Amino acid sequence: MASVDQSKIRNFCIIAHIDHGKSTLADRIIEMTGLLTAREMQAQVLDNMDLERERGITIKSQAVRTVYTAKDGSEYIFNLIDTPGHVDFNYEVSRSLAACDGAILVVDAAQGIEAQTLANVYLALDHNLDVFPVVNKIDLPSANPQRVKDEIEDVIGLEAQDAPCISAKTGLNVEDVLEAIVHKIPAPVGDPEAPLQALIFDSVYDSYKGVIVFCRIKEGTVRKGMEILMMASGATCEVVEVGYFGAGQFIPCEELSAGMVGYLTASIKNVKDTRVGDTVTEAERPCSEPLPGYKKVQPMVYCGLYPADGAKYPDLRDALEKLQLNDAALQYEPETSAALGFGFRCGFLGLLHLEIIQERLEREYNLDLVTTAPGVVYKVHKTDGTVIDLTNPTNLPDPTEIEYMEEPMVSAEIMVTTEFIGAIMDLCQERRGVYLGMEYMEETRALLKYELPLNEIIYDFFDALKSRSRGYASFDYEMKGYVRSELVKLDILVNKEEVDALSFIVFAGSAYERGRKMCEKLKEEIPRHLFEIPIQAAVGGKVIARETVKAVRKDVLAKCYGGDISRKRKLLEKQKEGKKRMRQIGNVEIPQKAFMSVLKLDED
Amino acid sequence: MSKTDLGIYVHIPFCVKKCDYCDFPSGVASLDEQAYYIRVLKKEIRSFEPLGNLYRVKTLYFGGGTPSILDPVQLQRIVDQLKDQYEFAEDAEATIECNPGTLNEEKLSAYREMGFNRLSIGLQSANNEELAILGRIHRYQEFEDNYKLARKLGFDNINVDLMSALPGQTMDLWKNSLEKVAELEPEHISAYSLTIEEGTPFYQKYSTLDGQRMLPTEREDRGMYHFTKEFLEEKGYHRYEISNYAKEGKESRHNMTYWNGGSYVGFGLGAASYLNGKRFSNTKDKHEYWEDAKNAYQNYRLTDAQTEQATMEEFMFLGLRMMKGISPQEFEEKFHQDFGTIYGRAVEKLKMQGLLEEEGGRIRLTERGIDVSNQVLVEFLL
Numbered sequence: 001m002a003s004v005d006q007s008k009i010r011n012f013c014i015i016a017h018i019d020h021g022k023s024t025l026a027d028r029i030i031e032m033t034g035l036l037t038a039r040e041m042q043a044q045v046l047d048n049m050d051l052e053r054e055r056g057i058t059i060k061s062q063a064v065r066t067v068y069t070a071k072d073g074s075e076y077i078f079n080l081i082d083t084p085g086h087v088d089f090n091y092e093v094s095r096s097l098a099a100c101d102g103a104i105l106v107v108d109a110a111q112g113i114e115a116q117t118l119a120n121v122y123l124a125l126d127h128n129l130d131v132f133p134v135v136n137k138i139d140l141p142s143a144n145p146q147r148v149k150d151e152i153e154d155v156i157g158l159e160a161q162d163a164p165c166i167s168a169k170t171g172l173n174v175e176d177v178l179e180a181i182v183h184k185i186p187a188p189v190g191d192p193e194a195p196l197q198a199l200i201f202d203s204v205y206d207s208y209k210g211v212i213v214f215c216r217i218k219e220g221t222v223r224k225g226m227e228i229l230m231m232a233s234g235a236t237c238e239v240v241e242v243g244y245f246g247a248g249q250f251i252p253c254e255e256l257s258a259g260m261v262g263y264l265t266a267s268i269k270n271v272k273d274t275r276v277g278d279t280v281t282e283a284e285r286p287c288s289e290p291l292p293g294y295k296k297v298q299p300m301v302y303c304g305l306y307p308a309d310g311a312k313y314p315d316l317r318d319a320l321e322k323l324q325l326n327d328a329a330l331q332y333e334p335e336t337s338a339a340l341g342f343g344f345r346c347g348f349l350g351l352l353h354l355e356i357i358q359e360r361l362e363r364e365y366n367l368d369l370v371t372t373a374p375g376v377v378y379k380v381h382k383t384d385g386t387v388i389d390l391t392n393p394t395n396l397p398d399p400t401e402i403e404y405m406e407e408p409m410v411s412a413e414i415m416v417t418t419e420f421i422g423a424i425m426d427l428c429q430e431r432r433g434v435y436l437g438m439e440y441m442e443e444t445r446a447l448l449k450y451e452l453p454l455n456e457i458i459y460d461f462f463d464a465l466k467s468r469s470r471g472y473a474s475f476d477y478e479m480k481g482y483v484r485s486e487l488v489k490l491d492i493l494v495n496k497e498e499v500d501a502l503s504f505i506v507f508a509g510s511a512y513e514r515g516r517k518m519c520e521k522l523k524e525e526i527p528r529h530l531f532e533i534p535i536q537a538a539v540g541g542k543v544i545a546r547e548t549v550k551a552v553r554k555d556v557l558a559k560c561y562g563g564d565i566s567r568k569r570k571l572l573e574k575q576k577e578g579k580k581r582m583r584q585i586g587n588v589e590i591p592q593k594a595f596m597s598v599l600k601l602d603e604d
Numbered sequence: 605m606s607k608t609d610l611g612i613y614v615h616i617p618f619c620v621k622k623c624d625y626c627d628f629p630s631g632v633a634s635l636d637e638q639a640y641y642i643r644v645l646k647k648e649i650r651s652f653e654p655l656g657n658l659y660r661v662k663t664l665y666f667g668g669g670t671p672s673i674l675d676p677v678q679l680q681r682i683v684d685q686l687k688d689q690y691e692f693a694e695d696a697e698a699t700i701e702c703n704p705g706t707l708n709e710e711k712l713s714a715y716r717e718m719g720f721n722r723l724s725i726g727l728q729s730a731n732n733e734e735l736a737i738l739g740r741i742h743r744y745q746e747f748e749d750n751y752k753l754a755r756k757l758g759f760d761n762i763n764v765d766l767m768s769a770l771p772g773q774t775m776d777l778w779k780n781s782l783e784k785v786a787e788l789e790p791e792h793i794s795a796y797s798l799t800i801e802e803g804t805p806f807y808q809k810y811s812t813l814d815g816q817r818m819l820p821t822e823r824e825d826r827g828m829y830h831f832t833k834e835f836l837e838e839k840g841y842h843r844y845e846i847s848n849y850a851k852e853g854k855e856s857r858h859n860m861t862y863w864n865g866g867s868y869v870g871f872g873l874g875a876a877s878y879l880n881g882k883r884f885s886n887t888k889d890k891h892e893y894w895e896d897a898k899n900a901y902q903n904y905r906l907t908d909a910q911t912e913q914a915t916m917e918e919f920m921f922l923g924l925r926m927m928k929g930i931s932p933q934e935f936e937e938k939f940h941q942d943f944g945t946i947y948g949r950a951v952e953k954l955k956m957q958g959l960l961e962e963e964g965g966r967i968r969l970t971e972r973g974i975d976v977s978n979q980v981l982v983e984f985l986l
Binding site for chain 2: 530552554555556557558563565569571572575576579
């Protein structure tokens with residue numbers, strides 16, 4: 001390992017629209033470069049979180065190193081860095097790209113270019129990567145590789161006529177991809193003797209090894225025992241181990257030199273000392289300046305996360321700290337709610353990001369959570385001239401102190417087949433969208449451009465889009481800034497008591513509709529009590545909608561037969577267990593999932 | 605050493621046809637299977653031989669399924685086996701459950717001869733249309749004929765089961781069933797309101813939104829329940845448990861054993877026992893039961909006694925099913941712990957809500973407390 005010929009290293013990633021076969025191609029490359037036999041290969045080696053495999057999406061960047069013997073007889077080291085495909089995880093893509101010298105663009109032979117294909121290509125080009133296209137899924141009956149090749153040339157401007165036409169699923173022509181990697185992706189540059197300059201592109205927490213830092217060595221060499229400095233955080237520590245990525249495992253080696261991708265572990269005391277995007281250098285012989293790193297990502301969606309069991313608050317804090325380690329976009333700060341106790345206000349990139357974090361907290365950290373309705377960040381301009389960023393509806397100042405409010409807008413691009421244009425335009429209209437224009441990509445497909453308020457798309461816009469286009473529409477958006485808007489805080493009163501965790505900010509024109517639906521939903525969620533429970537929605541103290549949960553008249557086990565007490569006991573215990581999963585608000589017990597119900601208002 | 609009082613339950617899991625609302629371990633079986641079951645049952649009873657030295661039988665109860673489906677000869681074998689192994693108290697209560705569609709003079713006389721002194725007849729409704737909806741095999745007239753026959757043969761302690769809140773049932777139909785039965789003056793009436801149990805044909809039919817519309821509303825259900833109490837009290841019955849009414853001194857002593865925390869042993873498929881502080885139940889799977897029966901006594905011996913906490917909880921949630929309620933003093937005598945420390949807060953809260961009341965040193969459910977008793981009883985789980 002001591003001297004690796006830089007010209008034989010290829011650092012690359014695969015970029016694609018979601019579901020175009022990125023992970024399958026990665027699997028095939030790993031399998032065909034001999035790192036794993038097909039038998040050892042679990043489907044989708046790179047997606048190693050359970051969650052990723054179940055959902056069939058890549059969330060976290062993963063890296064793997066394989067060795068390929070090319071047709072010219074030389075051995076090449078491939079460092080394949082996987083990237084997520086969903087719009088919420090653009091920042092992860094950006095991190096992965098910074099560790100690469102080139103990218104393979106995978107396009108589905110049947111579907112052609114999609115919104116995310118474009119977004120990812122532009123990201124890659126921004127990072128000065130050499131990109132070459134691959135047409136995948138040519139085994140599908142509806143495949144039309146030539147049309148897709150033309151499209152790639154017309155729309156993106158990449159040379160595509162000699163692009164490998166493959167089926168990653170069956171392995172057909174994947175060898176052409178391997179050769180193309182050798183010939184079309186440049187070898188890394190960098191001087192192994194120069195002062196160390198390495199970019200942290202990811203890190204994970206391992207209970208045995210501690211923090212594992214994933215890095216790309218740009219200049220110099222890092223080896224065991226070296227005293228290193230994290231340039232942004234200023235922390236120094238001693239390298240305990242360096243190595244590279246096997247399939248699903250870490251393989252230690254002597255050193256990592258310029259051009260290589262690998263990991264290091266060090267005597268890192270505080271997980272916060274290793275920041276993704278930071279530059280690692282040698283403490284004694286630092287490089288002159290840090291690498292550019294990443295643009296800090298701003299969360300766009302906020303919600304409250306509370307432990308279902310109040311005693312688990314410290315556990316939740318520890319878990320969030322560890323998750324943040326390799327998810328720089330996750331932000332959190334403590335907050336308290338009258339209804340839910342101690343918890344955290346957390347910021348996410350989008351709703352999928354929120355869901356993923358929530359599920360990871362529940363699965364990997366075994367936490368039972370209560371989540372409040374997600375909201376975006378509003379700007380509140382107060383009469384005294386100050387402006388506050390409102391992430392929690394409860395903090396909305398008194399209306400008399402508010403001059404006006406602004407809400408975030410996005411510009412959205414929706415790719416859709418022409419038959420669904422009408423339906424999608426209706427949807428955007430309902431969500432207060434402003435039509436900006438439409439471009440025909442080809443005869444049957446168009447790109448619709450809209451300006452939409454972010455708070456109209458964070459809940460279920462994506463689902464609505466899919467259902468109204470029978471799955472054919474795809475969607476991408478970027479932040480566009482704030483505009484002034486008529487916004488109000490909608491409060492929910494349960495048995496005449498305001499429940500802070502159920503309040504949310506809403507466009508004034510939608511308040512009545514939202515309030516009504518919220519009351520209906522809560523009526524379904526809140527179990528009947530021994531007394532009648534009014535559920536009211538109010539804006540500024542004025543009730544705009546009401547439902548009633550009727551009182552229980554009958555809850556009796558008529559028969560208690562044959563001395564089988566265990567059955568009766570089970571019934572009572574189940575009833576008691578149910579009560580435990582409730583939050584007591586005044587006299588009323590509200591099930592935890594009711595706090596999420598605002599999310600599902602448009603389901604039916 | 606004096607012997608402890610014991611209740612014996614024997615489960616006969618066979619029916620001519622399973623009723624559509626029933627979720628007990630029971631069903632149709634061939635005569636061969638029935639004969640085989642009787643042999644296995646005898647083995648199980650035999651394995652409990654050591655109990656005979658410690659207990660004396662105060663109550664015997666044959667339940668099902670349909671015990672009256674059996675050939676009296678088969679029944680005789682089980683009864684003989686029990687009499688061999690146990691001393692029966694002179695005044696022992698011996699009940700057999702009967703389906704009106706399976707009775708005849710020969711069977712009834714045989715029961716008398718074997719020593720059964722109480723009949724529990726599953727009438728369920730005096731309306732033939734309702735009987736058909738329930739999937740019962742009998743008609744009202746069959747019941748009345750067999751009831752009168754039983755009286756003629758000397759049965760002077762008879763219970764009749766009725767069910768309210770049936771699909772399509774109105775208050776008038778329910779009144780009619782009650783009146784017809786009360787006219788016959790049985791000593792005991794069990795009046796249950798229908799529970800839709802999962803896994804039954806009724807569940808499929810009536811748990812859906814459309815299905816629920818065919819059932820009486822909660823308000824109607826409670827109306828029928830409250831009417832039952834008033835009507836039967838007028839006729840000289842008192843309600844001594846949520847769903848049970850009796851003439852003075854004719855309460856089901858066997859069932860009282862369950863609610864009073866007394867000892868009982870259950871034989872047969874799915875039967876439950878409470879012996880020496882241990883609760884255990886036989887399997888509801890008949891194939892497993894064939895296997896387990898021989899070693900039933902061993903299995904019982906290996907069971908752990910339940911915790912004192914569980915026994916306290918039962919004291920409350922079983923005791924409160926009875927209209928006389930529970931006595932804190934008896935609780936303290938039994939457990940040597942202060943009642944107020946353990947349940948004081950729960951009792952106060954429920955009294956405030958009007959669900960419990962206290963009188964003469966006893967705590968009991970109010971009428972409203974009965975209606976929502978599950979919500980009351982759950983408060984006594986520690």
